[in-house]
Each structure stands twice: as C-alpha cells, then as structure tokens.
Amino acid sequence: MMQPRAGRKLHLLWLALFALGCAVLYHVLAERQASVELNVQVEAPACFKIYWLGQDPESVWSERHSRRLLLRPEKHLYRFKLTDLSKVALLRIDPSEEERSRVSIRSITLTQDGYAPIHLAGREGLSRLVSGEQDIEALYLADDGLTVVPSGRDPQLFFDLPSALRTRGHSRAGALLPLALVFVGVLLAGLVLERCFERGDTLIVVCLAMVFVLIACMATLSRVGVHPDEGVHVRAADYFQQHVLPPPVGAPDIRNTYSVYGVSRLHSGEIAYLLLGKCARLFHALALPSYMVERYCNVAFWGLLLLLAVACRDFRLLMLPMLLSPQIWYIFSYVNSEAFACLVMMLAAWQLASPESAWNRLLAGGADGTKASPLSYVWLGLLFALLLLIKKNFYFFVLFLGGYVLWRLLWGYTPCQRGTLRRMALVLLIGLSVFAAVRGTDEYINGFDKEARLLQARYHYAGELWNPGTPLEQRHGHLQMRERGTSAARLMWIDGWGAKSFHSAFGLYGETSVSAAPSYYRLVMYAGLLLLAAAAVSVLVHGGWPGITLACLGLICACALMAVDFYHAWTVDFQPQGRYLLPIVGMLGVLCLHARAYLFRSVAPLLCAAMFLLSLYSFVCVGLAGIGKIC
Numbered sequence: 134m135m136q137p138r139a140g141r142k143l144h145l146l147w148l149a150l151f152a153l154g155c156a157v158l159y160h161v162l163a164e165r166q167a168s169v170e171l172n173v174q175v176e177a178p179a180c181f182k183i184y185w186l187g188q189d190p191e192s193v194w195s196e197r198h199s200r201r202l203l204l205r206p207e208k209h210l211y212r213f214k215l216t217d218l219s220k221v222a223l224l225r226i227d228p229s230e231e232e233r234s235r236v237s238i239r240s241i242t243l244t245q246d247g248y249a250p251i252h253l254a255g256r257e258g259l260s261r262l263v264s265g266e267q268d269i270e271a272l273y274l275a276d277d278g279l280t281v282v283p284s285g286r287d288p289q290l291f292f293d294l295p296s297a298l299r300t301r302g303h304s305r306a307g308a309l310l311p312l313a314l315v316f317v318g319v320l321l322a323g324l325v326l327e328r329c330f331e332r333g334d335t336l337i338v339v340c341l342a343m344v345f346v347l348i349a350c351m352a353t354l355s356r357v358g359v360h361p362d363e364g365v366h367v368r369a370a371d372y373f374q375q376h377v378l379p380p381p382v383g384a385p386d387i388r389n390t391y392s393v394y395g396v397s398r399l400h401s402g403e404i405a406y407l408l409l410g411k412c413a414r415l416f417h418a419l420a421l422p423s424y425m426v427e428r429y430c431n432v433a434f435w436g437l438l439l440l441l442a443v444a445c446r447d448f449r450l451l452m453l454p455m456l457l458s459p460q461i462w463y464i465f466s467y468v469n470s471e472a473f474a475c476l477v478m479m480l481a482a483w484q485l486a487s488p489e490s491a492w493n494r495l496l497a498g499g500a501d502g503t504k505a506s507p508l509s510y511v512w513l514g515l516l517f518a519l520l521l522l523i524k525k526n527f528y529f530f531v532l533f534l535g536g537y538v539l540w541r542l543l544w545g546y547t548p549c550q551r552g553t554l555r556r557m558a559l560v561l562l563i564g565l566s567v568f569a570a571v572r573g574t575d576e577y578i579n580g581f582d583k584e585a586r587l588l589q590a591r592y593h594y595a596g597e598l599w600n601p602g603t604p605l606e607q608r609h610g611h612l613q614m615r616e617r618g619t620s621a622a623r624l625m626w627i628d629g630w631g632a633k634s635f636h637s638a639f640g641l642y643g644e645t646s647v648s649a650a651p652s653y654y655r656l657v658m659y660a661g662l663l664l665l666a667a668a669a670v671s672v673l674v675h676g677g678w679p680g681i682t683l684a685c686l687g688l689i690c691a692c693a694l695m696a697v698d699f700y701h702a703w704t705v706d707f708q709p710q711g712r713y714l715l716p717i718v719g720m721l722g723v724l725c726l727h728a729r730a731y732l733f734r735s736v737a738p739l740l741c742a743a744m745f746l747l748s749l750y751s752f753v754c755v756g757l758a759g760i761g762k763i764c
Contacts, residue, residue: 166650167215171202172239172254174278178393179204179229179236185216185294186223194225197629203644204229204236212759213646218245224292226262228281230598230609238262239278249299253292254278261297265289286607337449337456340745341439344462347752348435351466352428355760359643360467361710365390366406367424367468369398373410374423379575382586383593394706395595398470400587402575404522405470424468431472435465438479447487450729451479451722457661457744459640459752460711461718471712474523478530478719481520484513485534485541486723495560496553510556514563521568526694530716533690537723540686544679611707621703630702630709638711640751647759649751657747664740668724668732675731683727687720 173181181202186192202211228236240254253259259279264272268285281288358364368390372380380387380399390397398406412430413423442449455461455475465472484492491509520531538557541547579586592602598609605613614624624630639657641648672680691714698713725732 167218167243167245169200169213169215170240170242170244171211171213172209172241173204173211174209174237174239175204175206175229176235177206177231179231179234180227181229181236182227183215184225184227185221186225187220188222192222195627195629197627197632200646202646209239211646214648214650215243216651218243218248218294218298221294224294225265226290226292228288228290229283230286231283235280235282237278237280247300251294251297262290262292265291286610337453338439338442340456341435341442341452343749344456344752345432345435345439347749347757348462348466349429349432351463351752351757351760352425352432354757355467357422357424359760361469361644362392363424363467363469365392365398366470367427369406370409370413370427370468371423372399373407374414374417376410377407379578382579382583383590388594391590391594393596394599395591395593395601396587397590400579400583401470401524402522402572403470403474403524404519404571405473408473409468427468428466431465431468434472434476435462438476441483445483445487445489447489447726448479448483450726451482451486453725453741454718454721455479457664457741457748458638458711458718459748459756460638461715462748462752463642463756464712464715470524471715474527475715475718477516477519477523478527478716479722481516481530481534482719482723484516485537486726492560493547495556496547498552498556510560510563513560515567517561517564518567518571521564522571526698526713527716529690529694529697530719532693533687533716533720533723536686536690537683540679540683544682613704614702614707615704619703621699624703624707625699628707630699630707633709634698634711634714636711637709638714640748640755641711642756642759647755649755653747653751653755657744660740660743660747664737664744667735667737667740668728671732671735671737672728676728680728684724687724691717691720 169183171181181204182199184194184199186194187198198216200213200215202213204211226238228238238259240252240258242253243251253261256274256276260274262279265288268283268288269281270284271280271282273280273282281290357367372387372390382397382400387397387399390399409427409430413426416426419426438448438452438455442452461475464475484490487493491506492513495509495513520527520534538547542549547553576583588601592600595601597603597607599612600608605616610617614628615621619628635658636648636654637645639654669684672684676684694714694716702709
C-alpha cells in the first residue's frame, strides 16, 4: 500500500537526515592511516612486528598498537596498514622472534596523505634505525640493506618518526568527496532496501549474488598460501584424494600436514576435508591445481546458499546476517573447513525455523494436509550427523538449536505430542548412529589412547616456539598467558583480545596483515550497536514473551561461545579470530526469521544497508586490493 504524500515526504526527510548523520559520523571518525611497504629477506620463517608509541606521556608499548607479519623466505615484498603517523612518538621494529634467524631489511617506505613519503633504504636511510640494548647478536649495515642477527627472542630497532615527518597540503575537494558519497550511498540504499522489502526481500538475493561474484574473484585471483593457514588445509584435503579413512596419528605419509603447532587437521574429526579432497579428485581432469578446485568447492557452497535463497523466502531472511560482515564472505574464498560448517549451520537453521521445511512437515505428521517423505528421516538424520562432524565451536550452535526446539514446544510452534516426540527421536537416532560410526572408525584406527598419541605428535612435529617440550619461558609469548602471569583484564584491554577479535570478525585479510583504517572498524561498531539496539527495542515492544525468551536464548549461547573463546585465548593460545564466532551468525538468522513481522518496520533495514555497504568497501577496497598487492 502506498503511503500518503505528506507521510512520504516526511519519510524522505527522515531518510535524508539519517544519511546526513552517517556522513557526519564518517567525518568525525575518519582517520588518516599510513601505508607501509616493507622489502625484507629471511632465511627461515620469522615473525616480524612493528609497534608504535603514542604521544601521550602515559603511553606504553602494547600489542594493540602493533602490526604482525609472518615473513617467508620465498617472499620479499609486504604491504600493510599502520596508524595515523601524526599521533606517533616512536616506532619500534622487532625483526624476528627466532634466535639467530638472520633478517635483512632492504627498505621501509611509509606513505600517508598530508605527509611526504618516508623512504628508508641504503646505508644512509637505514642508519636511522637505532638498535636497542638487548637480544641482538650482530648488526650489519651495507648499501643493499640492514641485516639483523638476533641473540634472543626480542630484538628491537627504534625509529624517531616525528623528526622525519614533512607535511604537504591536500585538496579540500578530496576531503569532501567521501562525505558526499556516504550521504548519497546511504540515502539510495535506504530507499532501495525499503522498496525491496515491500516486494518480497528480493534485494537480499541480489546482494547474495553480488557477494558470490566477489568471492569467486578472491578465490581466482589470490595466490595459494596468502590466506590464514591455507597451506595446512590444502594438504589435509589433498590426503583424501587417495584415501577415505582417517590416517593414524603420526603416519609417515601425513608428515607434511602438521603445522608449526604440531597439529594436523586430519585428526580434527571434521568431514569437510574428505568432501574437499574427493571434489578435487573428481575434477582432476580439469588440470587445475588441487587448491583451486577446493577453493571453488567452497565458492559453490555459497552458490548453493544463493540458490536456496532464490527458491525460498524464509531462507532469504536467514541469510541476512551473512551479508553484514565481509569476514564471512572471505571464509568462502579460500580452502578451509569453516565454509562447509557455515553451509551445514544455515541448512539446519532453515529446517528448524521455517514453517515450510521438511523437518516441520515431518513433525506435523500430515496434520496440515502435507506429508513428508520417509526419506526425510534419513537426510535430516544425516544433516544432524553433519552438525556433529564440523568444527567444535559450532557445537554452541547445536546447543542453541536444542534450546530452540524446546522453545518451540513451550510456545506451541511445534505440537507437544507423543508422535511428534517419537519422530524427533528417530531423526536424532539416525544422526547419532552415523556420527558414532564415523567416530568409531577413527577410534578403531587410532585406538582409545588417541589423545596421548596427539600429544606425542606435538612433541615430534611442533616448532621450537610451539613445542610442549620447550620450557614455557622460551615458548611463543602468546601461549599459556595465564601461566605467565597475564591477568584476564590485561588480555582484554592491553593485549587487545576484544578489539582484535572484533577486527578479525569484520574485515581482516591475508595472514592478519591486510586491514582497514581504524575509522572503518569504528563505523562498523557503531552501526552494529545501533542495529542491535533497534532489534532489541523491536523485540521488547512487539515480540512479547516468545520473542524475548528466544532473544535471551540466543544471547546466552552467544555469550557462552565468546567466554569459552576468551578462556582458550587466555589459557592455551592467544589467537583472536573472528571466525571462531561464526555460530552466532546462524543464531541471528533464526532470530531474524521469527522477528520478520516487526523487525523490518524499524530502522533495522537502513542499518543493515549501511553495514552491507561498509562490508562491500572492506572486501573490495581492502581485501581484494590488499591481497592483490601481496600476491
């Protein structure tokens, strides 16, 4: 129904004010950020870090104010973002955490709008890097670069940045153009999104198709090994090209699958590697590298989600949270096991939440005039088994689904009858039988002492910094931080678990070296908080007790997942990765589907549009551009 003309004008004015507010917010939060080009040569893999110290007298060296790179012998040129140079008092470079691992710095170039480029190269330029007083065995300065030989794990070089900064003017029109683009983009997106929601959520399908193209571009253009842990994922999947059963722990033919932690993905119990490996074997005749076929398999998983969204309107609403973060898209563009886990998660959410799904028709038992096929028991049981055969952090989504089933029974969405419970039990029995068969096979191959054998493999295959046999004080500084005396508060605020987890959940690419400007993450944070606030108000006002209890269920499961992730980072390994929190996306999808009657009458569509536009910017201008430069 068309709105009255006066109401329509008022609505357009409201949209314009909202877009203007977004532009002003962008202007307030916008920060200049330096780009760094590093030319370096190493003999063995090394961890390279750059820290910056703020101009505040109370500033201290912190992991939050640092960039970390994994240097490889075959690669010499690295590009990454740093921070606003005008706010930096001193730079500190830690060339390597490996003792006696020679690092030769050929050149360092810093560029930022408003300042002349700083180029440190040759004997004269690199002589401006001042050596610290510890952990440096030798320092060689020549015309072709500066070579550092560490004697410990914390060699340090310092650079007096303020003395090297030279300002230069910049165009006022260039500063106003982004504000105009933000205003026009938000305004048009709001109008289009409103119309498309009125016409059946077709814009969600269009956005999913756009993301599919971007994912395919990333998968095709990026070189192997530039994505997080892709090498070990590829080798694990390649094993299953010739095998069906999991290997014994420590078998000679899987030695190349062990990471520096001494851990192989083949022992994780995830079925994704079997599927990726068999897919690579199936398309072997295409003469493509196996990693490309395995990448395209993950791209195809997104394509399947897209086709389901085209066919089913309920599935479109489930997919809406998948559009709000570029990190989710990134997962589908390289070889890993999370992409398949996301596919299984969304299929399970659809089956349990959609009134027209095979699961709900099965539970209805023909009461609504429809009847599910007997094969539904089989494939729904297999789907449940797959939920148990994916990454363990997705078990929190299984926990949410268990609570969700009880919620439907409590509020009458599913009839609480003996026949209904009997059909549920049969599906669960089939799923548990398949899961038990898979795990039983693994136990037969590796025995009941598998955990002890896995620990022995870590002693044998792990690098020195990650080996459990190395004394704790000589291991990597991010391992077992609680035992080292790090408090939970320090891990959160000083070492930056929260900030780093947030960044890696909304756009951190490559080996965590390709990131956007801090203003991008702040914009995403404020847009996300506003979206959550709008959703919470809608649920409290219109959702009633069913909506409130469902939202509380999702909140409890999400908080439990984040708490376990934080505890693992504190006690085992500090690796803040947003992909560990992917199960929350499925929970949000279920909440969107149930709240569709009132959620999209609020400002939620506009905020979703803003987050999608920010995600597009991040994936294209930061992810694709940054990965292309390091390839």
